[in-house]
Amino acid sequence: MSSSEDGFLDPNASDDEVMAASGDSDFEDTPRLRTRQKTNPKAAKSSKFTHLTHNPVTGKRKRAQVVASPIPPRQEQGERRGMFDDDDEENNGDEYDSDDEGPRQITGSEFLTKLLAWKTRPVKDLGGLELKADHTARPLWIDNHGRITLERFSPIAEQAQDFLVAIAEPVSRPTFIHEYRVNEYSLYAAMSVGLETKDIVEVLSRLSKTPLPQSLIRDIHRWTAAYGKVKLVLKRNRYFLESSVPEMIQRLLADSQIRACRITQVQGDDTSNLVHGVESAPKPTASGLLIPGTTEARRANALATGQNVEDAPAHETVDDVLGAVIGLDRADEMDEDDQVQSFEIDGDRMEKVKRQCQEIGLPVLEEYDFRADNINQNLEIDLKPMTVIRSYQETSLSKMFGNGRARSGIIVLPCGAGKTLVGITAACTIKKSVLVLCTSAVSAQQWKQAFIQFTNIQDKQISIFTSQSADMFSGADSGAAGIVISVYSMVAFTGKRSHSSETFMNFLKSREWGLLLLDEVHVAPATAFRKCVESLRTHAKLGLTATLVREDDRISDLNYIIGPKLYEANWMDLAQKGHIANVQCAEVWCPMTPEFYAEYLLAKSRARIVMQAMNPNKFQACQFLINYHERRGDKIIVFSDNVYSLMQYAQKLGKAAIHGGTDERERMRILARFQHDPNMNTIFLSKVGDTSIDLPEATCLIQISSHYGSRRQEAQRLGRILRAKRRNDEGFNAFFYSLVSKDTSEMYYSTKRQGFLVDQGYAFKIITELHGIDLLPDLVFKTQKDQLELLGSVLNETEKVNIEMEDEEDAYDFIDNAAGKQRFGGGIKPANRMTGSMQNLAGGSMMTYQENSINMNRRIKRDDRAAAKSGKGARHEIFRKDKRPRQD
Numbered sequence: 058m059s060s061s062e063d064g065f066l067d068p069n070a071s072d073d074e075v076m077a078a079s080g081d082s083d084f085e086d087t088p089r090l091r092t093r094q095k096t097n098p099k100a101a102k103s104s105k106f107t108h109l110t111h112n113p114v115t116g117k118r119k120r121a122q123v124v125a126s127p128i129p130p131r132q133e134q135g136e137r138r139g140m141f142d143d144d145d146e147e148n149n150g151d152e153y154d155s156d157d158e159g160p161r162q163i164t165g166s167e168f169l170t171k172l173l174a175w176k177t178r179p180v181k182d183l184g185g186l187e188l189k190a191d192h193t194a195r196p197l198w199i200d201n202h203g204r205i206t207l208e209r210f211s212p213i214a215e216q217a218q219d220f221l222v223a224i225a226e227p228v229s230r231p232t233f234i235h236e237y238r239v240n241e242y243s244l245y246a247a248m249s250v251g252l253e254t255k256d257i258v259e260v261l262s263r264l265s266k267t268p269l270p271q272s273l274i275r276d277i278h279r280w281t282a283a284y285g286k287v288k289l290v291l292k293r294n295r296y297f298l299e300s301s302v303p304e305m306i307q308r309l310l311a312d313s314q315i316r317a318c319r320i321t322q323v324q325g326d327d328t329s330n331l332v333h334g335v336e337s338a339p340k341p342t343a344s345g346l347l348i349p350g351t352t353e354a355r356r357a358n359a360l361a362t363g364q365n366v367e368d369a370p371a372h373e374t375v376d377d378v379l380g381a382v383i384g385l386d387r388a389d390e391m392d393e394d395d396q397v398q399s400f401e402i403d404g405d406r407m408e409k410v411k412r413q414c415q416e417i418g419l420p421v422l423e424e425y426d427f428r429a430d431n432i433n434q435n436l437e438i439d440l441k442p443m444t445v446i447r448s449y450q451e452t453s454l455s456k457m458f459g460n461g462r463a464r465s466g467i468i469v470l471p472c473g474a475g476k477t478l479v480g481i482t483a484a485c486t487i488k489k490s491v492l493v494l495c496t497s498a499v500s501a502q503q504w505k506q507a508f509i510q511f512t513n514i515q516d517k518q519i520s521i522f523t524s525q526s527a528d529m530f531s532g533a534d535s536g537a538a539g540i541v542i543s544v545y546s547m548v549a550f551t552g553k554r555s556h557s558s559e560t561f562m563n564f565l566k567s568r569e570w571g572l573l574l575l576d577e578v579h580v581a582p583a584t585a586f587r588k589c590v591e592s593l594r595t596h597a598k599l600g601l602t603a604t605l606v607r608e609d610d611r612i613s614d615l616n617y618i619i620g621p622k623l624y625e626a627n628w629m630d631l632a633q634k635g636h637i638a639n640v641q642c643a644e645v646w647c648p649m650t651p652e653f654y655a656e657y658l659l660a661k662s663r664a665r666i667v668m669q670a671m672n673p674n675k676f677q678a679c680q681f682l683i684n685y686h687e688r689r690g691d692k693i694i695v696f697s698d699n700v701y702s703l704m705q706y707a708q709k710l711g712k713a714a715i716h717g718g719t720d721e722r723e724r725m726r727i728l729a730r731f732q733h734d735p736n737m738n739t740i741f742l743s744k745v746g747d748t749s750i751d752l753p754e755a756t757c758l759i760q761i762s763s764h765y766g767s768r769r770q771e772a773q774r775l776g777r778i779l780r781a782k783r784r785n786d787e788g789f790n791a792f793f794y795s796l797v798s799k800d801t802s803e804m805y806y807s808t809k810r811q812g813f814l815v816d817q818g819y820a821f822k823i824i825t826e827l828h829g830i831d832l833l834p835d836l837v838f839k840t841q842k843d844q845l846e847l848l849g850s851v852l853n854e855t856e857k858v859n860i861e862m863e864d865e866e867d868a869y870d871f872i873d874n875a876a877g878k879q880r881f882g883g884g885i886k887p888a889n890r891m892t893g894s895m896q897n898l899a900g901g902s903m904m905t906y907q908e909n910s911i912n913m914n915r916r917i918k919r920d921d922r923a924a925a926k927s928g929k930g931a932r933h934e935i936f937r938k939d940k941r942p943r944q945d
């Protein structure tokens with residue numbers, strides 16, 4: 058690794074040198090960064106490759122070469138049981154997670170439940186299963202609970218992976234070993250793309266090193282038996298459950314909860330037919346649908362218009378393995394000429410019905426035969442001739458439209474991989490009215506711009522429905538098709554609306570939507586938003602996300618709210634192909650100064666967050682990294698969830714910052730300068746920048762404060778640099794640093810946050826020392842005096858945080874007191890809390906100092922509020938406690 062003369066990292070160093078670290082070399086030897094490596098422990102490494110004797114998938118024989126499995130089978134080592142016993146997946150620690158709240162104590166009964174679950178957890182058991190003679194040629198280990206381990210170094214790993222993605226949930230995909238899990242939901246998804254039970258069992262058997270456990274075969278049969286037998290169909294704004302198997306209808310009606318949601322026949326209405334109303338199943342149109350933007354579609358178009366047909370080979374949409382064994386068109390044959398029976402259900406209780414169907418083992422299939430829909434008007438929308446979708450975008454869409462109809466479900470692509478274009482292409486394929494729901498008004502605008510950029514749609518055919526805008530698209534009144542883009546909170550809102558908003562909402566509810574696009578679909582199960590889907594009449598639903606994770610247990614609800622996961626791309630594969638940037642990730646450990654640490658130990662949890670972020674050593678590390686990466690020509694985003702720290706850092710280091718309170722014009726100005734001005738290479742962002750900020754110039758990201766253990770936030774932040782413009786430059790890497798105050802709760806949360814990315818194959822290096830940092834000219838907070846002054850102002854800030862907290866606690870005090878009165882027949886005064894003397898603790902002779910009883914603090918704050926309310930004006934600034942003169 059090269060170094061510059063002034064002793065710190067050479068700004069001309071190559072990416073590999075920067076993270077010399079990253080070399081898989083011994084980090085202790087690197088002169089600049091002292092690191093350790095933190096990767097997925099499940100990753101195994103091999104320098105040898107297994108060569109096939111024959112292809113277990115196709116059965117074709119290949120020339121046999123060396124047969125040497127990098128992981129010696131345990132059987133050969135005399136260990137046949139408990140091969141994977143060392144990891145305990147059942148307890149993934151999520152009880153400490155929360156999306157929006159901090160850590161939570163688990164109760165005694167929860168603990169006992171967890172303990173019981175742990176004790177009775179299924180053990181990966183390959184015991185009793187003989188290894189096949191040619192096991193080294195087969196890439197999978199499969200246990201009796203459907204857990205599958207793929208040897209990624211196998212020559213047929215690619216094909217096996219494509220098959221596994223179709224039938225199982227990826228659990229973890231580091232470089233050499235991938236882990237998947239087959240369960241009922243993953244099999245519903247497999248069935249929905251046309252796979253059949255016997256194909257699944259057969260291919261798994263071929264790929265497995267051991268015979269498939271009988272219990273797993275039974276489970277696969279059980280889970281797949283009823284799939285597709287019950288359909289949910291929208292007809293003239295009303296929902297029907299239908300099936301061509303009479304027993305299924307009987308089973309549905311036998312369930313009291315489903316029966317309660319049934320709408321019985323309305324007089325004179327022949328469409329709300331019940332069980333006895335028998336009608337012909339709509340004949341599925343022959344597949345042969347061309348998805349716009351694909352090579353095939355462009356060839357067909359060229360032929361039709363007499364242009365030169367390009368020589369470019371068609372994208373491989375369906376893997377050979379799948380194509381060979383499943384024949385996707387089989388789904389078309391399903392139900393043909395069958396007689397279906399149906400009954401109507403209450404659309405407002407659709408979620409309940411779908412959940413119940415799932416629970417009784419009859420998951421509903423939602424498919425939209427849009428080409429046969431003559432009721433809803435068509436939308437004239439097509440991709441512009443210049444728009445070409447990428448191979449993985451095409452593959453994901455082929456899972457949705459594989460049988461010529463639109464299946465509802467979820468597509469998971471990494472951040473920056475182009476989910477918007479996938480949604481837009483789906484809209485161009487269905488060509489009916491589209492409703493897009495996203496998470497913010499900024500996102501809504503971006504969706505509109507993307508529609509206009511990629512398609513021939515006119516501005517007037519798109520409406521944005523947010524708190525600021527509720528203009529109808531042209532022709533909406535006369536039933537014309539169009540596009541509406543809105544935000545979840547707008548549609549979910551249940552309070553009193555303005556007149557225009559009420560009218561718009563009624564319009565949304567009154568018509569059928571061909572396609573509902575749900576951006577960031579992982580938010581849909583949130584209590585506030587789940588009614589959104591139910592309140593709208595939609596034929597097909599497509600959820601898009603990069604991070605199909607929630608820190609609560611509701612992610613699986615998406616199976617019935619939206620549909621199964623149709624496709625999930627592999628982040629590392631897309632990075633290798635240059636669709637997203639390669640990222641080097643590092644966690645930088647910053648020891649706290651003794652004074653900060655002493656105060657930290659005494660502080661309350663919220664105050665601790667500020668102290669962790671403001672640790673002077675972290676400040677210096679941030680300055681060092683900014684300096685270093687600016688000299689390399691990188692553009693840097695620094696993230697801080699804590700706005701106080703964000704502003705302190707930005708001011709001290711002389712950089713621009715954007716947070717929730719920054720006004721729109723200022724925001725746009727800063728972002729534009731960051732993009733185009735070579736003198737503005739670093740910006741500070743609060744969590745407003747976590748999503749929906751498209752800055753392809755950014756190549757380096759530094760995180761100084763984050764939201765507890767949110768795996769999603771970590772991935773979304775990483776997503777800001779995955780779209781780096783320079784990603785295809787040779788050897789280019791983007792950089793992601795997470796600065797962590799050592800020996801604080803940040804260490805724990807940091808590890809949790811990385812979980813998702815580690816499962817995607819990212820390796821986090823741990824940097825314990827930034828060499829040369831002391832030589833940085835103008836290093837901030839270098840002297841103890843500066844550090845103590847910083848501590849003083851931080852304590853002032855944390856004092857405010859404490860007061861806010863105590864106001865909250867007042868409410869609890871009140872409850873406690875009331876309960877105390879009841880219990881003890883009299884008021885029990887809660888104990889007074891006193892702020893400690895920080896001067897003594899921190900040797901803070903240079904600091905602002907005050908010592909107030911907490912009651913005094915409360916009183917000051919209440920007085921302020923009362924004065925402000927009464928209009929008499931708050932006390933003069935000079936008397937505000939944090940502005941009081943120093944008492945040296």
Ligand SMILES: Nc1ncnc2c1ncn2[C@@H]1O[C@H](COP(=O)(O)OP(=O)(O)OP(=O)(O)O)[C@@H](O)[C@H]1O
Nearest residue numbers: 445446447471472473474475476477478603749776
């Ligand atoms: N097929 C394509 N051709 C050209 N550009 C594309 C294509 N697909 C995506 N892009 C571009 O890639 C960038 C990222 O796309 P997009 O914003 O849709 O990503 P995303 O997956 O929604 O990311 P995030 O989850 O972070 O919001 C955009 O600038 C988009 O125009």
